[in-house]
Each structure stands twice: as structure tokens, then as C-alpha cells.
Amino acid sequence: xxxxxxxxxxxxxxxxxxxxxxxxxxxxxxxxxxxxxxxxxxxxxxxxxxxxxxxxxxxxxxxxxxxxxxxxxxxxxxxxxxxxxxxxxxxxxxxxxxxxxxxxxxxxxxxxxxxxxxxxxxxxxxx
Numbered sequence: 001x002x003x004x005x006x007x008x009x010x011x012x013x014x015x016x017x018x019x020x021x022x023x024x025x026x027x028x029x030x031x032x033x034x035x036x037x038x039x040x041x042x043x044x045x046x047x048x049x050x051x052x053x054x055x056x057x058x059x060x061x062x063x064x065x066x067x068x069x070x071x072x073x074x075x076x077x078x079x080x081x082x083x084x085x086x087x088x089x090x091x092x093x094x095x096x097x098x099x100x101x102x103x104x105x106x107x108x109x110x111x112x113x114x115x116x117x118x119x120x121x122x123x124x125x126x127x
Contacts, residue, residue: 002040002048007066008094009050009059010034021047021058028057037070037092037101053090067094070101070118077124078105080116086124087112 011019011033020028031052038050038057047058053074072078076089087105093115095102102115 005040005066006069007064009064019060024057035093037094078121
């Protein structure tokens with residue numbers, strides 16, 4: 001069952017627009033979905049509804065490839081262990097070669113360019 005699963009939806013323009021519901025196309029293009037980790041939150045006829053951060057999209061299930069559930073979620077407050085820097089999870093991507101998720105964080109409203117794996121981060125309790 002796809003609902004409540006996490007996965008990648010590596011859609012490229014050349015795959016064709018028919019994979020993306022018309023109302024979702026512009027936003028999906030702007031998001032640049034390749035490599036991003038989505039949560040499947042529902043089924044609506046021939047489409048599945050996927051969520052990335054707070055953005056919902058309706059897409060055909062053909063290109064959805066389930067992965068493992070991420071350890072950290074969007075908006076969670078985390079600390080970079082090596083630097084003791086606190087930030088918020090703002091992007092979750094899939095590292096194909098290592099078959100695991102990687103995270104990008106925002107510190108003081110700015111997205112850091114470094115990517116982090118789960119073992120490099122620690123949840124900030126009480127956040």
C-alpha cells in the first residue's frame with residue numbers, strides 16, 4: 001500500500017505531462033522533484049497525493065518508488081553534532097548511491113549548502 005509510505009518521484013519534462021495532474025504541474029516543475037523524498041498521503045482516482053514539506057501534488061503512481069521512512073521530518077529542530085549548530089529540516093532528498101535520505105537545514109532563516117545524513121544530526125528535545 002502506497003499511502004503513508006515515503007519515496008522518490010523522479011519526473012522529468014521528457015517523461016510527459018500526463019504523469020502530473022494539471023493543477024499540480026506548475027508547482028511540481030518549480031519544485032524540481034528529482035531526488036526529493038515525498039510522503040504519499042492519499043489516493044484520488046488514478047492519482048496519488050504526495051506531500052513535500054507543506055506542498056501537495058497529485059501524480060500518477062507509475063513513477064513513485066518507495067524508500068525507507070526518513071528519521072527526521074520537515075520542520076524538526078535538529079543540531080549538527082560536529083558543530084553544535086541548531087537548525088530546522090527544510091529539504092529531504094534521497095541519495096541514490098547510498099540508498100538513504102539526506103537532509104538540508106535552515107539556520108536563522110538561511111538554507112545551509114551542506115547536506116547531512118541522519119548520524120550527523122540529533123533531534124533537539126523539547127522543540
